Amino acid sequence: MSTIDIPAGSGFGLANLPYGVFSPPGAPPRVGVRVGDSVVDLAALLGDDVFARPSLNAFLAQGRARWAEVRERITELVSGDVPGAAVHPLSAVRLHLPFEVADYVDFYASEHHASNLGRLFRPDAAPLMPNWKHLPVGYHGRAGTVVVSGTDIVRPCGQRKAPDEDSPTFGESRRLDIEAELGFVVGTGSPLGTPVACADFAEHVFGAVLVNDWSARDIQAWEYVPLGPFLGKSFATSVSPWVVPLLALEAARVPTPDQHPRPLPYLAETEPWGLDIDLSVEWNGEEVARPPYREMYWSPAQMLAHLTVNGATCRTGDLYASGTISGPEKHQRGAFIELTWGGREPVTVKGEQRTFLQDGDEVCISATAPGADGGRIGFGEVRGRILPARPQ
Amino acid sequence: MSTIDIPAGSGFGLANLPYGVFSPPGAPPRVGVRVGDSVVDLAALLGDDVFARPSLNAFLAQGRARWAEVRERITELVSGDVPGAAVHPLSAVRLHLPFEVADYVDFYASEHHASNLGRLFRPDAAPLMPNWKHLPVGYHGRAGTVVVSGTDIVRPCGQRKAPDEDSPTFGESRRLDIEAELGFVVGTGSPLGTPVACADFAEHVFGAVLVNDWSARDIQAWEYVPLGPFLGKSFATSVSPWVVPLLALEAARVPTPDQHPRPLPYLAETEPWGLDIDLSVEWNGEEVARPPYREMYWSPAQMLAHLTVNGATCRTGDLYASGTISGPEKHQRGAFIELTWGGREPVTVKGEQRTFLQDGDEVCISATAPGADGGRIGFGEVRGRILPARPQ
Numbered sequence: 001m002s003t004i005d006i007p008a009g010s011g012f013g014l015a016n017l018p019y020g021v022f023s024p025p026g027a028p029p030r031v032g033v034r035v036g037d038s039v040v041d042l043a044a045l046l047g048d049d050v051f052a053r054p055s056l057n058a059f060l061a062q063g064r065a066r067w068a069e070v071r072e073r074i075t076e077l078v079s080g081d082v083p084g085a086a087v088h089p090l091s092a093v094r095l096h097l098p099f100e101v102a103d104y105v106d107f108y109a110s111e112h113h114a115s116n117l118g119r120l121f122r123p124d125a126a127p128l129m130p131n132w133k134h135l136p137v138g139y140h141g142r143a144g145t146v147v148v149s150g151t152d153i154v155r156p157c158g159q160r161k162a163p164d165e166d167s168p169t170f171g172e173s174r175r176l177d178i179e180a181e182l183g184f185v186v187g188t189g190s191p192l193g194t195p196v197a198c199a200d201f202a203e204h205v206f207g208a209v210l211v212n213d214w215s216a217r218d219i220q221a222w223e224y225v226p227l228g229p230f231l232g233k234s235f236a237t238s239v240s241p242w243v244v245p246l247l248a249l250e251a252a253r254v255p256t257p258d259q260h261p262r263p264l265p266y267l268a269e270t271e272p273w274g275l276d277i278d279l280s281v282e283w284n285g286e287e288v289a290r291p292p293y294r295e296m297y298w299s300p301a302q303m304l305a306h307l308t309v310n311g312a313t314c315r316t317g318d319l320y321a322s323g324t325i326s327g328p329e330k331h332q333r334g335a336f337i338e339l340t341w342g343g344r345e346p347v348t349v350k351g352e353q354r355t356f357l358q359d360g361d362e363v364c365i366s367a368t369a370p371g372a373d374g375g376r377i378g379f380g381e382v383r384g385r386i387l388p389a390r391p392q
Numbered sequence: 393m394s395t396i397d398i399p400a401g402s403g404f405g406l407a408n409l410p411y412g413v414f415s416p417p418g419a420p421p422r423v424g425v426r427v428g429d430s431v432v433d434l435a436a437l438l439g440d441d442v443f444a445r446p447s448l449n450a451f452l453a454q455g456r457a458r459w460a461e462v463r464e465r466i467t468e469l470v471s472g473d474v475p476g477a478a479v480h481p482l483s484a485v486r487l488h489l490p491f492e493v494a495d496y497v498d499f500y501a502s503e504h505h506a507s508n509l510g511r512l513f514r515p516d517a518a519p520l521m522p523n524w525k526h527l528p529v530g531y532h533g534r535a536g537t538v539v540v541s542g543t544d545i546v547r548p549c550g551q552r553k554a555p556d557e558d559s560p561t562f563g564e565s566r567r568l569d570i571e572a573e574l575g576f577v578v579g580t581g582s583p584l585g586t587p588v589a590c591a592d593f594a595e596h597v598f599g600a601v602l603v604n605d606w607s608a609r610d611i612q613a614w615e616y617v618p619l620g621p622f623l624g625k626s627f628a629t630s631v632s633p634w635v636v637p638l639l640a641l642e643a644a645r646v647p648t649p650d651q652h653p654r655p656l657p658y659l660a661e662t663e664p665w666g667l668d669i670d671l672s673v674e675w676n677g678e679e680v681a682r683p684p685y686r687e688m689y690w691s692p693a694q695m696l697a698h699l700t701v702n703g704a705t706c707r708t709g710d711l712y713a714s715g716t717i718s719g720p721e722k723h724q725r726g727a728f729i730e731l732t733w734g735g736r737e738p739v740t741v742k743g744e745q746r747t748f749l750q751d752g753d754e755v756c757i758s759a760t761a762p763g764a765d766g767g768r769i770g771f772g773e774v775r776g777r778i779l780p781a782r783p784q
Contacts, residue, residue, distance in 0.1 A: 102535070103534055103535055122618075130553075131560070131614055131617065134559070135615060137622075138619065139619040139621075139622055140533055140622070140626070144494055144705050144706070144710070145584065145705055147584070154585045154703050156702035156703050157587075157703070158701055159527055159656065161522075161523075161526075167653065168526050168527075169656075192537065192546075192628070194782075216702070223523060223527060224619075225523065226510075226514075226521060226529075226616070226620070227530065227620040227621065228531050228616075228618070228619040228620020228621070231701065231704070232702075234532070234702060234704045235702040235704050236584070236703075264551065264561075266562060307623075310548035310549060310608070310623040310624075310626060310627040311549070312534055312623070313537055314536070315536045318536070390585060
């Protein structure tokens with residue numbers, strides 16, 4: 001038995017307690033909670049087989065009362081002496097995708113991002129589409145290519161056509177980009193035909209992860225009319241290995257920015273679910289952007305209410321992401337296409353002028369939020385490196 | 393022991409042998425094959441537990457050689473005397489969703505449909521987008537709301553805005569429509585970063601189902617820019633309960649129509665995977681359209697090659713649908729928005745003038761194809777009835 005060391009300012013103290021899936025050397029994956037620089041094996045700590053599985057889904061499906069009860073019990077136990085066999089150094093374990101992704105939806109909830117992309121993709125039209133301030137625009141992505149942080153990203157190939165070319169060519173993407181986002185993980189599903197009201201958000205959503213929605217802008221620009229992004233996005237979406245429970249984000253809750261025109265009643269927020277989360281985007285180790293989640297126009301409660309208002313089910317393991325987080329300032333933009341204004345205004349990264357991603361580049365997105373103890377809690381990071389395209 | 397009666401012209405003789413999931417009264421779901429008006433319990437017939445499961449997925453994952461071997465063995469066994477305990481009358485069993493849907497993609501592969509919708513949605517522009525003849529346009533749909541034939545469809549609610557209205561209103565869809573499609577079921581997946589060549593289509597795809605991609609046109613028209621259809625589609629997608637194996641469709645294979653401009657090399661077909669399948673759309677029991685699958689511009693082999701060319705995985709249980717099947721003639725249009733030209737040219741259904749779906753309406757899509765024995769094989773049907781919207 002020993003106490004778990006929690007370094008000051010680690011972001012992973014008792015105010016956080018995020019869940020993930022890990023495997024110690026030679027052992028199969030199971031559910032753990034991060035405390036400081038340690039991972040606590042929950043099946044060993046709590047003696048509950050729901051945690052002796054390679055994904056969080058079974059626990060997620062147990063619902064909000066159970067999530068609260070387990071969090072209380074963990075808080076109590078890890079505050080005291082913990083059996084040594086239940087504690088692993090973070091550096092000694094492998095981290096896995098924390099949940100099996102059911103459906104994946106990507107929203108577009110930052111007014112600054114949507115306006116910037118409108119200007120870049122449709123320079124001759126109004127930056128925001130007429131629907132944008134009436135509903136959280138979103139679309140379905142590919143659940144099967146959601147990967148955990150640390151997974152290498154092979155540069156995708158596909159069709160691209162520049163405006164001045166007559167016909168498309170096939171080859172590797174030359175405008176490979178990131179999108180720094182927050183993703184929400186559904187715990188308790190809803191049956192077909194039963195919308196989830198904004199007020200019921202926390203009954204259904206378990207927690208949040210960081211998302212890097214890798215984007216091949218040249219593939220996307222050619223393919224996306226009229227049915228939306230497809231191969232420009234579907235090659236990979238990376239998520240952070242730790243799911244921060246909503247219960248740890250109480251101190252981060254803030255109102256969304258003023259919404260005009262006033263949203264239709266089904267989108268009316270009954271309580272604030274804006275989130276005061278600070279993201280940081282590092283490109284090859286140099287911070288190039290600090291996107292502020294509190295600037296997001298639509299809240300995650302509004303996103304879920306919209307997603308289900310037509311009667312669509314949500315399911316345990318559904319992931320829906322916010323869309324790129326961009327603030328009003330240039331250094332707050334969460335995608336390189338915005339940061340470099342379509343590649344026309346390079347940024348300096350480790351002394352080099354850069355626009356889109358080069359082979360060998362590594363991107364790391366991290367985030368922190370206010371915690372209930374007056375300190376900051378951490379989301380950890382979502383990291384990925386670009387490998388050269390495979391010969392076709 | 394007894395022989396299974398196969399009525400002449402049933403479409404479910406030995407040339408077909410489609411797979412589904414059924415439950416006899418009081419027993420759990422398991423895999424069966426349809427023969428005439430009977431369902432043969434494959435776990436009972438073959439003594440293999442892979443069929444004693446509530447979905448086809450485990451069998452699908454076993455791969456092409458195994459699919460062929462099982463088909464041969466079933467053919468041999470059901471040609472002779474079959475143990476009575478393995479045979480159930482179709483009328484006595486319940487049919488379920490035949491496979492767990494991993495990712496769902498919907499293509500847009502009919503030139504006639506895409507042109508018609510272009511004229512209706514964007515009357516001031518060219519009907520086909522510039523990319524349409526270069527790639528099979530597609531997008532991801534909601535896997536969690538794929539339902540089996542016979543599931544009632546609750547009229548969805550959502551935001552609609554007519555062009556002459558200043559702002560959107562919330563309410564039930566007034567332009568509820570169908571899309572008659574064919575869906576392809578992936579058996580063997582592909583790893584991340586490894587495109588599936590056109591030539592390898594039949595290594596990966598197990599078979600085909602009928603799909604009704606229910607569409608709320610008013611919701612779709614308001615929401616779909618710039619990221620594509622979302623709630624206008626995600627409330628429900630119905631599939632037929634029988635998966636017709638590709639092995640039963642050999643006699644249906646035809647070349648696709650001429651493709652100009654010539655597709656890029658990764659989309660070059662190495663063998664014909666157009667399919668000579670005749671669909672029939674019944675509205676309240678009256679046939680209103682006969683969409684011809686052989687008119688589809690892009691083949692399912694090209695769709696899969698495109699879907700994976702960026703390195704995206706495909707997985708066991710992936711479903712990708714063709715998009716609405718429409719031929720050049722008016723009576724060949726597989727969606728009511730086309731058949732009634734945006735609601736401006738009503739059709740007569742059982743003596744009534746109709747445009748979009750009313751509460752209580754029932755739609756049944758069926759199909760047949762040439763079989764290896766010189767007769768026709770049947771896909772069965774995908775059927776659904778519209779229930780009134782739920783009070784919100």
